[in-house]
Structure formats: C-alpha cells, structure tokens
Amino acid sequence: MKKIRAILENLDAVISGVSLTIVVCITLAGVVMRKVMGQPFAWLEEMQLFFFIWTIFFGGSVAFRTGGQVSIDLIANRLKPKARRVLDMFDYIATVLILLYLCKGGYDLMMSVSGKVTPYFKISYTFIDMAAPIGIVLMILQYTLMIVKEFKGSWKMSDDSAKKGDESL
Amino acid sequence: GCGNTDEKEGKSSAPESAKGEYVLKLCTEQTDGDPIDEGCDKWAELVKEATDGAVTIEVYPSSQLGAKADLIEMAMMGQNICTIADGSYLMDYVSDFGVVMGPYLFEDWDDMYKITASDWWEKQSEALVQEGLQIISTNWIYGERELMTKKEIQSLDDLKGLKIRVPNNDISIAMFNMLGGAATPLALNEVYTSLSQGVVDGVENPLTTLYNNDFQEVCKNVTMTNHQMTFSNFIVGADYWNTIPEEYQKAIIECGEEAAKYNNELYAKQSEEMVAALEEAGCKVVNLDDSIQEEFKNACLQLYKDYEADGTWTKGLYQEIQDIIAK
Amino acid sequence: MSPIAAAAIVMLLLLFLNVPVFASVLGGCIAYFFANPDAGITGVLAIQRVISGMQSTTMLAIPFFVAAGALMNYCGITERMLNFCKVLTGRMYGGLGQVNIVLSTLMGGMSGSSLADAAMEAKLLVPDMEKAGYSKGYASAITAASSMITPLIPPGIAAIIYGSITGTSIGKLFVAGIVPAIILCVTMMTIVSKYSRKKGIPRLREEKIESKELWKAFKPAVLPLLLPVIIIGSIRLGICTPTEAGAVAIFYALFLGIVYREIRLENMFVCVKETAVTTASIMLIVGAATCFSWILTWENVPQNMTKVLISLCHNKYIFLFAVNIFLLIVGMFIEATAAQIVLAPMLVPVAIAFGIDPVHFGMVFIFNMAIGSLTPPMGNLMFVTCGVTKCSTEEFIKECRVFYVMLFGMLLLMSYVPLLSTWLPNLIYGV
Numbered sequence: 001m002k003k004i005r006a007i008l009e010n011l012d013a014v015i016s017g018v019s020l021t022i023v024v025c026i027t028l029a030g031v032v033m034r035k036v037m038g039q040p041f042a043w044l045e046e047m048q049l050f051f052f053i054w055t056i057f058f059g060g061s062v063a064f065r066t067g068g069q070v071s072i073d074l075i076a077n078r079l080k081p082k083a084r085r086v087l088d089m090f091d092y093i094a095t096v097l098i099l100l101y102l103c104k105g106g107y108d109l110m111m112s113v114s115g116k117v118t119p120y121f122k123i124s125y126t127f128i129d130m131a132a133p134i135g136i137v138l139m140i141l142q143y144t145l146m147i148v149k150e151f152k153g154s155w156k157m158s159d160d161s162a163k164k165g166d167e168s169l
Numbered sequence: 170g171c172g173n174t175d176e177k178e179g180k181s182s183a184p185e186s187a188k189g190e191y192v193l194k195l196c197t198e199q200t201d202g203d204p205i206d207e208g209c210d211k212w213a214e215l216v217k218e219a220t221d222g223a224v225t226i227e228v229y230p231s232s233q234l235g236a237k238a239d240l241i242e243m244a245m246m247g248q249n250i251c252t253i254a255d256g257s258y259l260m261d262y263v264s265d266f267g268v269v270m271g272p273y274l275f276e277d278w279d280d281m282y283k284i285t286a287s288d289w290w291e292k293q294s295e296a297l298v299q300e301g302l303q304i305i306s307t308n309w310i311y312g313e314r315e316l317m318t319k320k321e322i323q324s325l326d327d328l329k330g331l332k333i334r335v336p337n338n339d340i341s342i343a344m345f346n347m348l349g350g351a352a353t354p355l356a357l358n359e360v361y362t363s364l365s366q367g368v369v370d371g372v373e374n375p376l377t378t379l380y381n382n383d384f385q386e387v388c389k390n391v392t393m394t395n396h397q398m399t400f401s402n403f404i405v406g407a408d409y410w411n412t413i414p415e416e417y418q419k420a421i422i423e424c425g426e427e428a429a430k431y432n433n434e435l436y437a438k439q440s441e442e443m444v445a446a447l448e449e450a451g452c453k454v455v456n457l458d459d460s461i462q463e464e465f466k467n468a469c470l471q472l473y474k475d476y477e478a479d480g481t482w483t484k485g486l487y488q489e490i491q492d493i494i495a496k
Numbered sequence: 497m498s499p500i501a502a503a504a505i506v507m508l509l510l511l512f513l514n515v516p517v518f519a520s521v522l523g524g525c526i527a528y529f530f531a532n533p534d535a536g537i538t539g540v541l542a543i544q545r546v547i548s549g550m551q552s553t554t555m556l557a558i559p560f561f562v563a564a565g566a567l568m569n570y571c572g573i574t575e576r577m578l579n580f581c582k583v584l585t586g587r588m589y590g591g592l593g594q595v596n597i598v599l600s601t602l603m604g605g606m607s608g609s610s611l612a613d614a615a616m617e618a619k620l621l622v623p624d625m626e627k628a629g630y631s632k633g634y635a636s637a638i639t640a641a642s643s644m645i646t647p648l649i650p651p652g653i654a655a656i657i658y659g660s661i662t663g664t665s666i667g668k669l670f671v672a673g674i675v676p677a678i679i680l681c682v683t684m685m686t687i688v689s690k691y692s693r694k695k696g697i698p699r700l701r702e703e704k705i706e707s708k709e710l711w712k713a714f715k716p717a718v719l720p721l722l723l724p725v726i727i728i729g730s731i732r733l734g735i736c737t738p739t740e741a742g743a744v745a746i747f748y749a750l751f752l753g754i755v756y757r758e759i760r761l762e763n764m765f766v767c768v769k770e771t772a773v774t775t776a777s778i779m780l781i782v783g784a785a786t787c788f789s790w791i792l793t794w795e796n797v798p799q800n801m802t803k804v805l806i807s808l809c810h811n812k813y814i815f816l817f818a819v820n821i822f823l824l825i826v827g828m829f830i831e832a833t834a835a836q837i838v839l840a841p842m843l844v845p846v847a848i849a850f851g852i853d854p855v856h857f858g859m860v861f862i863f864n865m866a867i868g869s870l871t872p873p874m875g876n877l878m879f880v881t882c883g884v885t886k887c888s889t890e891e892f893i894k895e896c897r898v899f900y901v902m903l904f905g906m907l908l909l910m911s912y913v914p915l916l917s918t919w920l921p922n923l924i925y926g927v
C-alpha cells in the first residue's frame with residue numbers, strides 16, 4: 001500500500017513537471033529558431049499543446065493531494081468538526097461522481113479519435129486525449145487517499161492547514 | 170432583401186423566436202457578413218418557408234460552437250450539428266475526397282459542378298455515410314487561390330526558396346514544396362505579423378481572404394496562379410440526419426442548393442471587385458502567360474502521382490477526375 | 497425548470513458546498529445534460545469541450561508567467577526587491593505597510609497572479625507588521641488589497657485569459673493596466689500613511705536616505721525591474737508573442753538566479769511542481785468554464801442576452817454602469833476565471849456595439865472581477881491571505897472597508913475615464 005502510494009505520488013508530479021519543462025524549452029527554442037535562424041519549427045504548436053494537456057491533467061492530480069484545487073470553503077469553515085466531516089464526505093462523493101462521468105467521456109473520446117492525427121508528426125489524438133482519463137483516475141485516487149487519511153484520523157494537522165500542506169517532490 | 174416573411178409585428182426581433190420541431194445548427198468559420206455566412210442565413214430563411222417553420226436552421230459563424238474537427242466529432246456523436254468542410258477535411262474519412270483540393274485540378278467552376286454531379290462523387294459520398302457523415306449541400310465556392318508575395322513572381326524561378334504560408338494540410342504543404350518554395354504552415358491570424366517580420370515571404374488564399382486580412386499592407390505583389398479552386402460542403406451526422414422525415418430532408422437539400430447559388434453569386438461579385446481593390450491598395454497584379462501557368466501546373470502534377478503511388482489515393486484517380494471533367 | 501436554470505443552480509450549490517470549482521462547474525454542465533436528454537449530449541462532448549478550452553497556445557502564457565513568478569522567490573529576487581522597497585519607503589509613515597504596497601507594485605512586473613503575491617507577502621511581511629503596531633486585520637487587508645495591483649502590471653493572468661477568449665491584443669491589455677496600477681499604488685500609500693499617523697506606527701527610519709545608499713539598494717533590483725520592460729518591448733517589437741515572452745521571462749529569472757548565485761537544483765524541482773499545480777488548477781477551471789460557456793452558446797443565451805442588453809441600455813454610460821453592478825454581484829459569488837470565460841464573450845460584442853474600446857472594457861472587466869476576490873462570500877484573495885495570517889474573515893472585512901470604498905471609486909474612474917486605460921497602449925502601439 002505504502003509503496004503503491006509513493007509511486008502514485010511521484011508519478012503524477014514527475015509526468016506533469018517533465019511535460020511543463022519540455023513545453024518551456026521548446027517554446028524558447030522556437031523563438032530562437034524563428035528569430036535567429038529564420039526557420040520556425042513546423043511542429044511547435046502541436047507539441048506545445050500535447051505537453052500542455054499532460055501538464056494540466058497530471059498536475060490536477062497533484063493539486064488534489066496538495067490542496068491546490070480552488071474551492072469555496074466559506075461555509076465549510078464555519079461548520080463543527082462533525083458536520084464538516086459530513087460535508088467533506090458529500091464533497092468527496094459529488095466530486096468523484098462528476099469525475100467518473102468525465103472519465104468515461106474521456107475514455108470514449110480517446111477511443112473515438114484514434115484516426116485523427118496531428119499535422120506534423122502524425123501522432124494519434126488518442127495519445128493527447130489519453131491524458132484526460134488517466135489524469136482523472138489519478139485525481140480520484142488522490143482524493144480517495146486524502147479522504148481515507150482524514151477519516152482514519154491520522155492527519156495530525158488541522159483541516160485548515162491540511163489544505164495547504166506542503167509536500168516535496 | 171427576402172427577410173420580410175415574419176417581420177410584420179414589431180416584436181419579431183424578440184429573443185425567443187419560436188423554434189421548429191427540428192433544429193439544425195449550422196456552423197461555419199467565416200465571420201458575420203462573409204458570402205458563406207450570408208448564404209447560410211439565406212438557407213435558414215428558405216428552409217423556414219419551405220417547411221412552414223417545422224425545421225429551424227440556426228447559424229453559428231466564427232467557429233462559435235467549436236473548431237471544425239471538434240464539430241465533425243460532435244456530428245458523428247449524433248448532435249444536430251451541420252458543419253462546413255472542404256476536401257482536406259473529408260479526406261480524413263474518405264481519402265479520395267482529398268483530390269478535389271488538388272492543385273490545378275479544374276479549369277473553371279463548371280468543372281466543380283461536373284464533379285459533384287458525377288457517379289464518382291456519389292460513390293465517395295456513400296462511403297462517407299458509412300463513416301457516419303452525410304453531405305447535405307455542396308458546390309459552395311470558397312475561391313480561386315492566388316499567391317501574394319513581397320517580391321514579384323513571374324516564373325517558377327522567382328518562387329524558388331521563398332517561404333510561403335500555407336494552411337496546415339498535407340496537400341498545400343506538398344504543393345508549395347513542389348513549386349520550389351518552402352511551405353510554412355501557420356495559423357491565419359499569425360500571418361500578418363509573420364509577413365511584416367519576414368518570417369514568411371508570401372501567403373496564398375482567395376483574393377477576398379487576402380484582402381480582408383490586410384495582407385496588401387505588407388505584401389505588394391499578387392500573382393494570379395489559380396493554383397487551387399476550392400469549394401466547401403456542408404455535412405451532418407448520418408444518424409441525426411436519418412431522424413428527420415424525408416420531406417424535410419428534401420426541403421433542406423433543395424434550399425441548400427439555392428443558398429449555395431446565392432453564395433456563389435455574392436462571391437463572384439466580391440472577387441470581381443477584389444482585383445481593383447488590391448490595385449488601389451498599391452499591389453501589382455500579375456497574370457501569368459499560358460506557358461508559364463503550364464509550368465506551374467506541371468510542377469504540381471507530381472503530387473497526384475505521389476499520392477497514388479503511396480496509396481493515399483486510389484490508383485488512376487487523377488485520370489478518373491480528368492475524364493469526368495472532359496465529358 | 498429550464499435545463500439552463502438547472503445547470504446554474506446545481507453549479508452554485510456545489511460551489512457553496514466546497515466542491516472544487518472546476519468540478520462544480522462541470523457538475524452544472526452534467527446537470528444540463530441530464531435535464532435535457534433530448535439533446536443527447538454526453539460525457540464525450542463535455543470532455544471534448546474541456547480539452548478544447550485548454551488547447552490554446554495563448555493560454556500557455558499562464559504557466560510560463562506563474563513559473564517566472566515562482567522562480568523569483570527561489571532566485572533571491574524577492575529578497576533584493578524587498579530591500580530596495582525598504583530603503584525607498586523608509587521615511588514614509590507606515591513603514592512595512594508602505595513596503596507591502598510598493599513591493600506588490602514592483603513585483604507585479606514578474607508575477608501574473610495576485611494570489612501568489614498575497615501569499616508571499618502575508619508570510620513575509622505581516623508578522624513584522626504586527627510587531628510594528630498594525631492590527632492583524634489591517635495588515636492582512638493591506639496585503640490583500642495591494643495584491644490587486646500585481647495583475648495590473650504586466651504580465652497579468654487575467655489579461656491573458658481575457659485577450660485569448662475575446663481576441664483582444666494581449667500586448668495592449670498588458671500596457672493598459674500600468675496607469676491604473678500606479679494610481680492605485682499612490683492612493684493606497686496615502687491611505688496607509690494616514691492610518692499610521694493615527695495609530696502612531698513609526699517610520700522605518702528617521703535619518704535621511706543618502707543617494708549613495710539608495711543606489712546601493714537599487715543596483716541589485718535593476719535587473720529584475722527590467723523584466724516588464726523586456727516583456728512589453730519584445731511583444732511590441734514583434735520579437736515574440738505573449739506566450740513566448742513568458743518562456744523568455746522564465747529563462748531571465750533563471751539567468752538572474754545564476755548571476756546572484758542563488759540557484760539550487762532542489763528549489764527548481766519545487767518550483768516546477770508548484771507551477772504545475774497552479775497551472776492545472778487554473779486550466780481545469782478554464783476547461784470547465786469553456787464547457788459551460790459552450791452550453792450557453794448552444795442554447796443561444798449570449799445572442800439573446802446581447803439583444804436584451806442593447807434594448808435596455810440606451811447609451812454606453814448606462815451600459816457600463818449596469819455591467820459594473822452585474823459583474824460586482826457575479827464576482828462576489830463566482831470564481832473570477834470561470835466568470836470571465838463565460839461572460840466576456842457575451843459582453844464584449846455589446847461593448848463594441850456601444851463604441852467602447854475593447855481594451856478599455858477589458859480593464860474595467862478584469863478590475864471589476866478582481867474586486868470580487870476581495871469580498872465575501874467567495875473571495876479567493878481574502879481566503880488565501882487570511883489563511884496564511886490566521887486572521888478571521890470578520891476582522892478582515894471590517895478593516896477592508898476603506899479599501900472597498902477606494903476600489904469602487906477606482907472602478908468608476910476606470911469606467912468613465914477611458915483615457916486611464918487607453919492612453920498608454922495607444923502611445924506605445926499607435927492608435
């Protein structure tokens with residue numbers, strides 16, 4: 001269990017971080033190629049968008065773990081711990097249902113676009129859109145681990161600071 | 170000037186206009202006021218009349234409901250969406266359709282009418298239905314594509330090595346490389362700055378598009394290459410189409426033909442004025458000699474051979490099309 | 497109930513119940529699909545719209561500027577700017593309060609996000625401000641309110657989103673914020689100075705600042721201060737797009753880190769991760785809001801709303817006033833990014849029809865939505881600041897009142913004096 005979690009925790013952050021780094025580097029290389037060499041990369045845009053999507057969906061999973069998802073806790077913060085638990089459980093179920101619905105959609109989309117390819121490298125859109133269902137599954141897993149932790153009471157920090165708990169890569 | 174069917178009471182422009190039993194959402198990339206957009210409005214009006222309001226066509230210009238590829242996906246999922254698509258898009262589903270986007274395929278627009286009326290077109294359309302897409306209107310002229318460059322072009326030699334912006338599709342890229350240029354695919358909205366900064370040396374499109382994007386401010390030479398004569402089709406998802414009763418289907422198709430004619434008239438009128446407008450903006454418009462035009466054409470014909478050789482298109486496709494046109 | 501109403505109600509309900517914003521908005525979309533089964537719209541379409549909202553090279557500027565902003569903290573840039581601000585405002589009443597405001601303005605040239613700015617300063621400055629005699633509430637209020645200046649100085653994430661969805665020049669939007677930002681900065685400094693005199697908060701120093709000392713503090717801040725000039729200049733000269741300017745900003749920050757010898761590999765990892773998380777949370781909201789906005793278009797809501805607005809408002813002054821009130825109310829309840837994506841495509845065409853410059857309207861829109869992040873019930877800026885300083889929201893709101901009045905006044909000024917937002921862009925870009 002611990003090992004699996006450790007792998008999961010690093011997997012999303014690593015994929016998202018590497019994708020982001022690639023986007024930054026190819027964008028800057030693109031400026032140099034265009035301005036200095038006068039030879040723009042024909043593949044720049046498709047690669048930027050490819051890695052951007054992967055950054056977002058895997059970063060979304062990290063955001064669930066680190067409390068980086070924006071939410072409105074105005075009412076939640078005023079609740080007594082018990083009521084707060086009930087609300088947290090409700091939020092968890094509602095979010096997971098929404099994510100499952102999307103995940104199914106993402107899977108169907110991924111399967112339906114296998115014939116569509118990017119203009120330059122002819123990469124199937126399956127590989128681009130794949131980030132969505134996989135990222136969403138990871139989001140659900142991360143959220144579940146968080147809720148399990150909270151309900152086990154093993155979370156030492158208060159609910160509030162848990163939201164902003166810092167983790168290292 | 171045919172819009173006075175329902176405008177008797179002053180309230181007719183109220184937001185809640187009654188919707189028909191069947192609603193078809195007609196999506197284009199053109200902006201409000203473009204001939205194709207006007208043609209779509211015409212189509213909506215005609216269909217409303219012809220079906221007594223049972224079928225409503227809602228027009229969405231400027232890609233409001235999404236990019237073309239996304240719209241085609243939606244249509245295939247069963248949405249009541251109709252989107253504009255030319256051969257290079259249909260090619261993703263039935264590859265032989267791409268040939269109508271090929272260079273120097275037609276001499277004039279009559280050839281387009283011959284092709285879309287042919288058995289060959291019928292056969293391709295049926296294959297497209299098998300893929301889940303139905304063409305409900307064709308023959309919408311998009312335009313003769315011409316070349317606009319910074320330096321004057323009188324021959325193939327002048328074009329050698331020039332970076333020409335082309336749309337991001339295989340045919341356009343291959344064609345301009347064959348002409349000796351360096352085809353550079355870019356989004357249309359980046360072309361103006363790219364031209365002014367020297368990222369590209371030229372751009373190709375129908376004159377109206379070139380003019381409406383103000384490229385004449387940065388490029389002063391227009392060469393009437395006529396390298397492609399492109400037209401658009403409107404496609405819907407076959408599943409959705411089959412839910413519409415046959416009489417309404419017929420009405421939509423017939424009104425679509427009318428609307429296409431309307432678009433073509435508007436286009437012809439606009440493009441006539443375009444040469445003068447470009448000259449007034451300080452452009453030099455070059456008409457190529459027949460012999461040079463022939464050289465351009467011959468340089469491009471390799472494309473058909475390559476595509477047939479690598480199996481993208483059926484063997485003998487180019488000849489088949491030429492036979493249809495020759496009839 | 498109409499499917500659209502169902503969607504809106506479900507979305508608001510989920511938002512208030514602390515469901516993540518992107519999931520709430522998508523929940524609203526899904527409610528629409530279920531309430532409108534005839535349309536046959538499915539999850540495939542939802543995710544397709546979400547992804548299409550994210551597939552924009554312009555939006556790529558967001559992670560770039562977020563990363564550049566985060567790097568500032570790890571490359572010793574924030575520290576040097578802080579020292580410079582301390583010297584600069586040393587003899588003003590209010591001490592660290594003034595530093596707080598000036599730092600937000602100067603750091604605005606690197607950070608595109610008010611949240612990041614507020615979080616950093618709440619951590620860095622508020623404890624010392626309390627020691628100097630500020631109440632926790634007032635110190636938090638200054639921190640949050642002055643952070644609203646940050647996104648007005650180029651780069652600003654809101655300007656990127658607005659420009660990208662409405663097709664307005666991002667370069668011009670960047671420049672348009674500078675004059676309002678300076679006015680805000682000066683006004684806030686005046687307010688803080690008055691408050692400090694009343695409360696007897698001392699100046700940081702009594703002795704005069706020698707020009708030599710000022711120069712010594714200024715020198716290390718010169719290179720960071722150049723960044724906004726580089727961004728604006730390279731966009732204006734056509735060397736790069738706003739997106740590419742973001743990538744340039746990252747490498748500039750890294751370059752500074754090397755010059756200052758403060759770059760550490762482990763910090764880089766943290767920075768990449770922070771950026772990925774911030775980007776993901778913003779872009780998931782962007783994607784969800786794109787889907788919601790698509791549903792509205794599908795239902796012809798923008799088209800109908802445009803007609804209604806044009807028939808109700810007889811001139812642009814009434815229109816601007818009505819829009820401001822409407823946006824202030826919306827901004828109080830809905831997260832700014834989501835509201836912007838849904839509403840801007842509806843309102844901008846109307847504004848243009850009334851003859852309002854889209855850059856001017858953009859600044860009013862962006863600033864208006866930013867005010868909502870400072871007010872209850874749903875104010876991100878308020879929550880982030882109070883979260884770090886452990887200030888109660890009641891106290892925060894009480895101390896923020898003077899700033900609310902000032903911001904509202906500034907909003908009216910920006911609405912009715914277009915020159916504030918159009919003069920500089922027209923000067924730099926030509927009319």
Ligand code: NA
Nearest residue numbers: 604607649651
């Ligand atoms: Na900024």
Ligand code: NA
Nearest residue numbers: 596600639642
């Ligand atoms: Na501040």
